[in-house]
Amino acid sequence: QSALTQPASVSASPGQSITISCTGTSSDLGGYNFVSWYHQLPGKAPKLILYDVSKRPSGVSSRFSGSKSGSTASLTISSLQVEDEADYYCSSYTTNRTWVFGGGTKLTVL
Amino acid sequence: QVTLRESGPAVVKPTQTLTLTCTLSGFSLNTPGMCVSWIRQSPGKALEWLARIDWNDDTYYSTSLLTRLTISKDTSENQVVLTLTNLAPVDSATYFCARINYDSHAYAFDYWGQGILVSVSS
Numbered sequence: 001q002s003a004l005t006q007p008a009s010v011s012a013s014p015g016q017s018i019t020i021s022c023t024g025t026s027s028d029l030g031g032y033n034f035v036s037w038y039h040q041l042p043g044k045a046p047k048l049i050l051y052d053v054s055k056r057p058s059g060v061s062s063r064f065s066g067s068k069s070g071s072t073a074s075l076t077i078s079s080l081q082v083e084d085e086a087d088y089y090c091s092s093y094t095t096n097r098t099w100v101f102g103g104g105t106k107l108t109v110l
Numbered sequence: 111q112v113t114l115r116e117s118g119p120a121v122v123k124p125t126q127t128l129t130l131t132c133t134l135s136g137f138s139l140n141t142p143g144m145c146v147s148w149i150r151q152s153p154g155k156a157l158e159w160l161a162r163i164d165w166n167d168d169t170y171y172s173t174s175l176l177t178r179l180t181i182s183k184d185t186s187e188n189q190v191v192l193t194l195t196n197l198a199p200v201d202s203a204t205y206f207c208a209r210i211n212y213d214s215h216a217y218a219f220d221y222w223g224q225g226i227l228v229s230v231s232s
Contacts, residue, residue, distance in 0.1 A: 003156060034217035038157075045206055045225055046157065051218035089157055093217040097170050099147070099159040
């Protein structure tokens, strides 16, 4: 199972919005709405920020939103804050009843 | 309070077998809808899903590591064990265990352990 495709890095200034894309295939992203996104700080475990494409777990800011079209999912972060600087990973359930992750995107808030 | 904690050796020699334990707290793998996965991350690299075990003992593995992985659970100890055979330096990584609760966050990993760094070196 090949990894999902994410941009290696994105950057923006505080207050701006960014969108991170995540592209898969019909065997994963395109076949299910079981897309999730994770936020990871250096040396820490990932933290769930979105599941089922666009649902937020309790306690996650409404500045995080998600969408999906075909085999591409997107994470949008609005009103960027310095503390949003982290690595972001997408993940999808697959037809093999396994999971696949994206390569990760490093967000820099300038 | 849900927590997961990984334990195991920090250094393993090439060709040896790695055994990692994930100790669960705040939930039981006897509960329908619960499952636990292992996920690893090589230094500076992306996350890689390895294996999953469900409350009903169903197991699933990464197709690329299928022949080397075994996942099991000890319900009485509330633990999940992962073994990875025939280790090589490329298996050096931080290994995480993570929970899936189909009843709340569907197919997403809602709680993670802090991870355990394993180095494969002679």
